[in-house]
Amino acid sequence: MPELPEVETIRRSLVKRLPGEMIAGVAIRSLDVIGYPSAGEFQERLVGATARAIGRRGKYLLIHLESPATGDAGQILVVHLRMTGRLVLTDGERDEFPHTHVVLDLSSRQQLRFSDVRRFGRLYLYRPGQLPRQLLVEAGLAWAAPGDHHHQDIKPLGSPGLFQLGPEPLSDDFDAAYLARKFYGRRAPVKALLLDQSVVAGLGNIYVDEALFGAAIHPGTAAGSIDEATLANLVDNIKDVLVRAIAARGTTFSDYRDGSGEPGEFQNYLQVFARAGQPCTRCGTTIAKTRIAGRGTHFCPACQGRRSDTT
């Protein structure tokens, strides 16, 4: 559920209150949500660390922690919320959301709580040297000192996807020429490739459907068959919907909450997602729902003219 705008919203709510907090205690109630390293090591290495910068890369949230005890470059706590995860910084007295699996007790007596009904979400703890420098820079963790470890082989530990992310969709690296290169010769539906985090990082089912509607492209269109002018329009629409969704603090249907536990507002501005059976805001045609790339797919059959290839 949380896609780029939701994770960015969480980052922005945490960045005001989390830096400077020291982790005094770690409670892990479900071992399976710790993706790397072992739950025991995760817990041990987290105690005593202090939160500094908070970054984001795609749908991953990265928290830089300083550990005075070890005196090294610190550690990176990485969180992926998958479908139903929540990461909320709250007063320790407040009632817990059910399905809370990890609780970090902070020096201010607040708690950072990770909850997830479906337990798909994962937490990881890395040393900076275990992550590509490029990743840290792209995530906005500016402390990453230049010069050290240039070309060392980095083994993808924990989350394979974290090590092969495509460009940030809001960066200048993400443009029509890039998409044309990635789409060249590909027969998969454009929707499938936009959901592929190694093509572009951070899009999920909601914003892909919305962007394809904005660009008037049928989601089943073979990616390689789209001309570059249309791709340019698609890129513009992806950036536009992400910017607007961040401004609305994300989309909440049921589970998503920001870092303070508050819902988002972008569900009020969706044009096709979750609007099957309702009239298209542009032409009045009934919004259709089908299955593409293994996921529920919403589109306007009139505005997003159907394609012969695929589907």
Next chain:
DNA sequence: ATAGCGCCCTGGTGGC
């Protein structure tokens, strides 16, 4: 390499 599928989990919904 690419494309498609099942699976990991639990809860909500809609049909009967």
Next chain:
DNA sequence: TGCCACCAGGGCGCTA
């Protein structure tokens, strides 16, 4: 009301 099949915003690992 009760039961149950089906669906859900993501990613991974397997298959051919």
